[in-house]
Amino acid sequence: MRHFPIFLNVVERRVVVSGAGECAVSKLRLLLKTDANIVVIGADPVPQIRRWAKEGRLALIERRIEPADVAGAALVYGANDDEEEDARAAGIGRQAGALVNIVDNLNHSDFITPAIVDRDPVTVAIGTEGAAPVLARKIKADLEARLPASLGLLARIGQSFRHKAAMLPMGRKRRDFWSRYYSGEGDAALKEGGEHGAQAKLEELLTDSIETRPRDGHVSLIGTGPGDPELLTVKARRLIHEADVVLHDRLVPDAIIELARREAIIVEVGKTGYGPSWKQEDINALLVEHAANGAQVARLKSGDPGIFGRLDEELDALDEANISWDIVPGITAAAAAAASSGLSLTKRGRNSSIRFMTGRDVEGFAEHDWRDLAKSGSGAAIYMGVKAAAFLRGRLLIHGADAQTPVTIVENASRANQKTVSTTILALPDALAEAGITGPAVLLYGMAPRKALAVAAGVSPENIAEQAGAV
Template sequence: MRHFPVFLDTRGKSVVVSGAGETAVAKLRLLMRTEARIAVHGAEPAEEVVRWAAEGRIALTEAPLAEVGGDARLVYAANADPVEDARVAKLGREAGVLVNIVDDLTSDFITPAIVDRDPVTVAIGTEGAAPVLARKIKAEVEELLPSSLGLLARIGQSFRARVEALDSRARRAFWTRFYFERGPRAVAAGSEAVSETLETMLTEGVAATKGFVHLIGAGPGDPELLTMKARRLLHEADVVIHDRLVPAEILELARREARVIEVGKIAYGPSWKQEDINALLVREAGAGATVARLKGGDAVLFGRLDEEIEALEAAGIGYAIVPGITSASAAAATIGQSLTRRGRNASLRFLTAHDMNGFADHDWRDLAKPGATAAIYMGVKAAAFIRGRLLMHGAATATPVTCVENASRPDQRVIATTLIDLPEALAEACPTGPVMILLGLEPRAALAAAELNEFKEAL
């Protein structure tokens, strides 16, 4: 780390900016958010600089910088002229003041990208190596932090001493609920409503620290496909209870202090019983913990969600459902296809082969029709059964089928085949990760090649 990040107190001090043109304008927009006195020196000032001076936000001297005063904390050389910037830098350093020459890494300090939620401030730096990356990170952080966070922080500060009487877990739960749940909802009604919300939360006593379960769809595996809400709740949880297929990259987003518990289910192998998972959720939340229950894909699709909800409701424990990106969507995106297409299929079936009794009862005749499309979860071991049922009901042997293993992950694999060859193709590929079977779809590249061949044959 070449540049050490610090937050400099500018209250009652001066910041000197040499240059009053466009180069200086961007720095001034940022500096005017501080409590510093801003002195700008430069001939032919930009229109914005003149306006800011007229509004009393800066002090403008329409002449080159002659000296650096003793109360100056920082000097910015923003003349867009290497000779003049070097002269100004010399003046600043002789006065013992830190100097920044705009876009020059020989500066004494650099100005980071800043997310401003005053009094909450996030500074992002890349040692000057990748300003574009810093801007991207800033945009992502801006999305994560509610615009109301600054107001909430200022109001919350006045209540801090009263909340300190709670134990550490209760304090964390209190502030989490205030800053990210109840506080933002109160902001719309004004600052008085926010204070009232805090007073109400303080009088709730034990109820304010009652456990809660977030039933979260963790997506198909790529951490970047987590929703922003899922990512935030995962970081705030005291306990993370997850399926076997939730990857380590997602679990690493949990707080370092959080307990992480795997409740894996392995097809045809040793697994946690659903009733034991239900009991674990009730036990942890009943003890006051905020629980993140991570389920692969979308929690509302083939995740046995209702059984866990019923157990929580029976125990009087609050819960919320956070939907995620289902593996079917990720698999279709991988092969460049949509799951529905005008003129091809107006409906889409989501099937799971995990329960063979229910699986056998599907309307196979309808699925065998030309253009029918289905996303089949957990269907590797049922591939021969799928083929037999569809062929029995008139499906074409050449019906395209695409199997996507580990959709969205770095080790994802696409197995493109036809209905007649489906079991053999899967046996040859020998997948070890979760597989999504897309009936009626083939990779866009393969489809384009086939259409090209048909066109050539027609000629």
């Protein structure tokens, strides 16, 4: 992030615009929405700027900018549409200690003016670091359509009620009060009864909040999917945003964690295969501690919490502490891996069942019914199988698996850095090493990509094509 977004208080502060032509007009349309004292300095002003000056909306000085003009200024704009004069104005502004913006000159500006959606006092600022102004305008148009014109009035009514709402304790109880008002009840009252109706609704909500005892702590165990934030469920997004505390696995990406409120407590409780990890009993204790103190906790698990997520251990701890919980399913890595490889997890004539397996458990490499898996008609999604690859190959071949049984390896399923490798059970360890697969990865045993999406590792291109057609 090159430009840090802030909202600058410009009430009664001097903002100077050097330039009085059409280049300045577009900036002034936005600046005139503020409570700043705006001064425009430039020879031969265009008619629009003269009209604004005549209406008393800005002060107009018809000459070049001089150092005395920017004394005490908060912001100085260079809008002369002249590179040399803009540079001179910028130098004068910086010498006076003001922040400087040169129109259409990102590299020589101290700040940029974002695209703005104005629902005063609600303001949405949109910036693209100067990389895509057209995109910023598109986002602005989308938000303009989505945010009703009444939003500003709703916020102003709420603002006038803040002194009364202050009798509610800080934290969850007060947030719940405002959430009810801004999540639909206030807008419905405004549409039905105008300002008086919205004010009456606030009084009603306040009374209800005072009389209602605080909510007990609660834990939501949320599957965040394989990594693509767009695969997150709507319910998961809402619960993450509402949470007081967010405890997340190491594999949950920043783009999902950032959905949490800034005020939320966020703790990574990561586990690393064969590396330093949080102990499960410590995670359980942390869940209980926060919920017992009344917090709404979002426990974020990669994929689906019920697929090798040690879900039952956390539920047992919560039940023992008499803490309520709910489970929000997520897309498991196997489903994402199959979808991104252009195949289904089951297929008539190929495999009549699919197993979800782990390559290792708490005691080391996991044992399964290898003979049943090796026979025709079986397929498997194998989690945590990268380091167990040689073990898996040995067990399957010993129990009669065809050495040429296809295996699709998908690393970082659904993410931008996803890697897909097509190989066979015989070549599996070598294929993993050659492709540099370190995980997280899922092995789809008995399945090959529909299309040649894979990196050929341990199998010739001809064999990949044959397998894709055969299975």
